[in-house]
Amino acid sequence: MIVALAAMVGGAFAAVAGLLEPLSGLAPEDGEHALVVGCVGLGGVVGLGVPVILFGTGSRSGVGDAGRRILGLLVFAVYLLVVAVIAAQLGYALPRDLTTTVAVFAVGFSWMPLVMVPWERLGLGRFVPRAVSRKAE
Numbered sequence: 001m002i003v004a005l006a007a008m009v010g011g012a013f014a015a016v017a018g019l020l021e022p023l024s025g026l027a028p029e030d031g032e033h034a035l036v037v038g039c040v041g042l043g044g045v046v047g048l049g050v051p052v053i054l055f056g057t058g059s060r061s062g063v064g065d066a067g068r069r070i071l072g073l074l075v076f077a078v079y080l081l082v083v084a085v086i087a088a089q090l091g092y093a094l095p096r097d098l099t100t101t102v103a104v105f106a107v108g109f110s111w112m113p114l115v116m117v118p119w120e121r122l123g124l125g126r127f128v129p130r131a132v133s134r135k136a137e
Contacts, residue, residue, distance in 0.1 A: 007047040008048035019035075020036060027085065028088070029091065030095060042080050049070075049073040076111070083107055087102055087106040
């Protein structure tokens with residue numbers, strides 16, 4: 001648990017340090033805090049998810065199963081970053097503090113539409129946790 005939490009915090013800091021400078025050209029000045037929120041979300045999700053996947057799948061599954069889960073995690077992290085870039089565009093119309101608040105809620109709740117996808121029908125039911133899939137209902 002300590003390794004996963006340390007990786008989550010380290011991933012969040014690394015994503016902000018590594019991605020904020022290249023992405024700052026995509027947002028107005030009042031929207032840069034939204035990019036920070038997106039980078040923290042991306043780094044935190046990847047930093048927490050990769051150790052959990054690697055420790056959780058272990059020898060039960062194969063390397064292919066863990067690889068597919070990590071790939072899905074990376075796709076979700078990029079999705080969070082895209083949502084943050086879109087929220088950052090509100091910096092043209094909203095002040096910095098309000099844009100940051102909107103970005104926190106947008107990044108925090110952007111996973112909700114993914115719950116409605118019928119993962120089992122797409123053949124991905126075993127890769128999506130039961131708490132996210134429709135079978136849990």
